[in-house]
Amino acid sequence: QSVLTQPPSASGTPGQRVTISCSGSSSNIGRNTVSWYQQLPGMAPKLLIYNDNQRPSGVPDRFSASKSGTSASLAISGLQSEDEADYYCAPWDDSLNGPLFGEGTKLTVL
């Protein structure tokens, strides 16, 4: 069964740059594009990044993402308190024949 590994937690101080990794396999990240979601406490997830590195309209350019091989990463620069949330990566998985969500990373702004 496919698994996307994310660190359970990450943290930074206001203004800092933090990155969140997402490690997968050839059946998902290695072959398909990755999207990233931000879930604020008590809220529904929100699309942050699609097609590996594209931002939907309205998402600040402080959020960026990249992919290499079977791993992807999300970077947040100029960290703000309102960035405190859970973050999920989600590529299509060929074995699952559907989207696969990562384990999620809880970002704390110290």
Added chain:
Amino acid sequence: QITLKESGPTLVKPSQTLTLTCTFSGFSLTTGGMSVGWIRQPPGKALEWLALIYWDDSEHYSPSLKTRLTITKDTSKNQVVLTMTNMDPVDTATYYCARYDYFDYWGQGILVTVSS
């Protein structure tokens, strides 16, 4: 403006069948390439994809839940319905519907508790 909203029971008993409805607006499931999916999230846990239905009626299910899930659509009502049979307390979760590709628009979610 694109919106989605989940509706259904918030409490079901073990072994019962859950039926959830996603009512959407701002797009049509008759448009080529369009799809709607269901995702759930147990309290304090990660997101889990459940099912997708496409404009051409094709369906995709999470292999681990495939035998218990059915997803259908009613394009005249702009609704997608998910049924899950044989509910168990471990199925307690917030259930979301979202437009796919990339799940760009989400409903607010509905918390379903499975308890006798």
